[in-house]
Amino acid sequence: MTALEIKDLNHYYVKGKNVLNDVNIELEDGEILSILGPSGCGKTTLLRIIAGLEKETSGSILMKDQIISDHFHTVLTENRDVGLVVQERALFPHLTIINNVMFGVSGSKTNRHSTAMRLLKLFRVDRYAYNYPNEISSGEQQRVAIARAMAPNPKILLMDEPFGTLDQSLTNQLRVETRKILKDNNITAIIVSHDFDDALSMSDKVIVIEDGTVIQSGSAKDITHISREKSVKFSSIKANT
Amino acid sequence: MRLSFWEITPITLFVIFIAPVALVLYSLTGEYSDNWTHLYEYVLTGYIINTVYLVAGVSILVSIIGVGTAWLITNYNFSGKNIFEWALILPLAVPPYILAYTFTGLFDTFGTANNLIRDVFDLGREFTFFPKFRNVPGAIIVFSFTLYPYVYLVSRMAFINQSRTMLEAGRTLGLNKFETFYKLGVPMIRPAIIGGLMLVIMETISDFGAVDHFAISTFTTGIFRTWYGMYDIETAKQLASLLLIFAVTLILIERYSRRNASYSNAMSLYKPLFLTKLKGIPNTLAFLICFTPIFIGFLLPVMELLYWALNYKLDFFNEKFITTAWNTFYLALMAAFLCSILAVIINFSIRYKSNNYLKVMSSFLTVGYAVPGLILAIGVMQMLTYFDQSFVSEFSNFILTGSIMGLVLAYVIKSYALSSSTIEAGYQRINSRVDDVARTLKTSGWALLAQVHLPLLKTSFLTSMLLVVSEVIKELPATLILRPFNFDTLAVYTYIYAAEERMYDAAAPSIAIVLVGLIPIIILTRMIRTSRPASRD
Known part of the structure; x- marks a missing residue:
């Protein structure tokens, strides 16, 4: 299609x-x-x-x-x-990594959380789930940005x-x-x-x-x-x- | 074309904000009296020269004090830094006219300071150590040391958000610490400095109390003299219109000067600054640089006021005082919240809709700040009277004229510029790509504002509240005209006594204004210190 x-x-x-x-x-x-x-x-x-x-x-x-x-x-x-990933990452600085990825996902909190965790694991940044964007490296930030864009499917x-x-x-x-x-x-x-x-x-x-x-x-x-x-x-x- | 909330709100506010000002400007189309001819031929040039001289002097001094202290506090650790960080805002609690009165009391020929020197050195009455203060340089000092916190606050906020990496890049390119400050640090926060400076200039050109006490002829003293001396309100409004045109010109020049500049940080790349510890002479110098403005703008007038108050019966903690203080405080909080939330909505609308018409309209919303409170009050009163006669009285017994609503409306129109420039500076630090990404994540309109922008604007919102609260607490002329019957604020008490040079009587309510003004300053400053998300590292 x-x-x-x-x-x-x-x-x-x-x-x-x-x-x-x-x-x-x-x-x-x-x-x-x-x-x-x-x-x-x-x-x-x-x-x-x-x-x-x-x-x-x-x-x-x-x-x-x-x-x-x-x-x-x-x-x-x-x-x-559509999902969007930009060069500047544009992660929301006031939200933790997990909350950044959960941001665009709809449904119950448990479902949103599990979707976000699955993607973070896929991109191998799940250990930073409760950190803030400024606490991780630029490569990790980019992985999170892609995961966030993919999260709402x-x-x-x-x-x-x-x-x-x-x-x-x-x-x-x-x-x-x-x-x-x-x-x-x-x-x-x-x-x-x-x-x-x-x-x-x-x-x-x-x-x-x-x-x-x-x-x-x-x-x-x-x-x-x-x-x-x-x-x-x-x-x-x-x-x- | 269907308009959304984000277009209707700015348009509605534009009409409400502009109407009182338009009523004043409308006077230009009326007849010009003999008084106007007299003013035009003999005194108008003097008004313009003195106003320009005053604005130039205050701008230079305020920039040096505000930006310099903000840079020191943000980048260095030195003795007293933690106290200076919030204490540098204290002069905001002292209205320029109170500083003018206390300085006169201190430095006049037979003021406290000259008398003290004569007593200590056993000198005769003809000896005067401190030069005359009632002149333009004296007024420049008075305005600068009471208004520099506007520039300090916005510069400090901008410096906090400046990324270490950019400044380090400057150092690796051969800049020393001082060059990093003025070649890199300051130019990068130029929009914030100009925003703060605009507030100072607007405040300076619309002040009446201080320049009147120093007998300096400016637009505002001219307006008041024409009104109260010549009883010619039309000519006073015509003079006020010229002042308005001057203010609008300034705003347009400011907008033009930063039309193509983009100063936003890529927020995810933000790295907090490392603080350098100062020792020895640099430590002492940094201490003195921060202590001097606090001493001149706050400690000195407060000490003088206390000295006066102690010579007067200290009985102001009675029921009347508490009611008056409460009136002042809740009015200020109401106006501050309204101003800040409206500034957020307007600035969000401009950004969200990327609409140049809304941007131009927003510029006009800030002109209220340059309108002398008394003239604005007349405009608001005329507008409310029209509403009362045309609509409100048709449906209820309630009348807008002489109600709290009129007063709050005047405060909001007058103080909106403070909120707008602070929120605008906050928005400039939010990368527009954040909005793009949020929209692809199905977040737009109110959700984008509430979930993304507001948390990132928390510091700016609190700063905006702080600025408006301290402004409203000091606001006099509009309060005098628009307050409901039997409704007083602390400023009304102070002004009446001070205008009659009954400074011993004015001292107690003056101290109360300063104290009430201090509460939100202290609370909000502490909140600002802990609100930057990136400071967690």
């Missing part, structure tokens, strides 16, 4: 200066898609539009064959059933530069762990990154955006093969960050 379909999506802040041009994406259930591109290319804007945090100028978005946004109506972010998990501030070895480790968890749980995910390695190691599909336009799309292997030049370019971006 199609988890997400984006049709002819355009977006601008200033008329005549499009930040996204005719974007078309189709994503099947359980697939992981990476949106790759340099800083300022429009990939985060695309993610925010999918999440409902911004309204596209034109085009339509369908989730599980249901229209969630088009010219006539918009489903609010809180009703879209969203239709799609959106991740914006999820490993952007972490060191290389931690990033490698988290990529492997996160992909395994997403695949084991059949979670559809979109990862926005400017890092080619993120895309290669985590996703089934990759699209490359430059200046708001999708310039390439395909499987991770296809992209590596076709855009050798781009690979060099993105590697250099990565080396500079």
Whole structure:
């Protein structure tokens, strides 16, 4: 079943200066898609539009064959059933780790607690359940952020530069762990990154955006093969960050 | 288009807040009397020069004292630090006009201080050690040492929330401790400092008591003289309108100066500061830097007031006093809670709706602070009278004019700027990505406000309450005009005695104002100290 379909999506802040041009994406259930591109290319804007945090100028978005946004109506972010992980983690500093993960889960307190604990165990951060976010490392915070986004069982998990501030070895480790968890749980995910390695190691599909336009799309292997030049370019971006 | 609660509330408040001010501004469209021509030709330039001189001097001095002491308290351990941390707020309990009166009593030619020096050194009556105080520099000192806590409070809050990592990055880039302070620490909290400074400026330009006592011609003294001396309320309102325009210009300049700046911390990356222990001369210097403003702004006037009070029958703990103190206290708490909750709702609406119209509207809600209390009271009274005549009396015997509601409304309009700037500074420290994530977790509107923002704004909310309580306790002119029949506050007592220079009589209620003002300051300061979640490490 199609988890997400984006049709002819355009977006601008200033008329005549499009930040996204005719974007078309189709994503099947359980697939992981990476949106790759340099800083300022429009990939985060695309993610925010999918999440409902911004309204596209034109085009339509369908989730599980249901229209969630088009010219006539918009489903609010809180009703879209999407999970969001951001580079800054944005954990709620006044809540303990367990309360952060329980935050978006509905149902009885026992059920919410067991769901949160199961995810914390999955990400191996359960021992910090009753600590506050500032008391754990950035890698652990990122694990908690992903667990929190997964906890309400969203239709799609959106991740914006999820490993952007972490060191290389931690990033490698988290990529492997996160992909395994997403695949084991059949979670559809979109990862926005400017890092080619993120895309290669985590996703089934990759699209490359430059200046708001999708310039390439395909499987991770296809992209590596076709855009050798781009690979060099993105590697250099990565080396500079 | 269907409007939600988050749009309707700011619009409704805008109408209620602006109406009294608009009634005053409307006077500009009326006829201009001969008094206006006289003022325009002979004294208006003097009003402007003195006001600008006063604002510039107070801004500089208040920034140095407020930011300097906040930085010391946040980053260093030194003798008396734990006491200074809350004691630096004590001058908030002393209204500028009380400090002006006590300073006159202390430093005038035959004041306590000059007399003491003559007695100790056996000098003649013609000898005067302390220079004349009733001038603009004297007023700058009076305002600075009573108003610096506004800048201290917001700077301290911002410094507490500053992450250690950013300051350490500065040190590794070759900055010494002082350079880290003024090149990194201060610029990073610029919005908070400017917010605090705006409150000080508004307070300075709308004060009447202190400048009148020092016989300095400013807008406010001009307004009062025109009203009470020339009995020309229309010209007084026209003068007040000019003051309003000046205040609005300041607000717009402030907004413009930080239009594109984003100063929020990535909260999850927050690391609390390590405190450096000071020893020897630096320890003494830090002690003196913190002690001096408390001494000048609080201890000195309180000692003088006590000295005066001891020469007077101390019988103010009677039933009348308790009733008056209670009136003052519950009015202040009511206004403080309303102001703070409204400021939270308005600032949340702006953030939640990302609406520039709401932002502009919110700026206008703060202009009440720059309106002299008396003029605001007239505006509120005119508005309430209109309501009474048009709507309320149709349905009940209750009238709004002369009720507690009118008084609270005036307090809320007057003090809203204090709450708004404090809550706004608090919001700037909450990363907007927190909202994005919360919304994907099905939390929006009231739930987002109650479950995410309010806990993170606890410190700002308490600070806002503190600022409004201490402001309302001191508020005089609006209280005099709008208080219900046979309803007194402590400030009313004090003002009447002080205006007649019966300082011995004014001393006891003045001390009571200071004492009542101290209670919320002490309680809330302690709560602020323990409320930062990140300080648990």
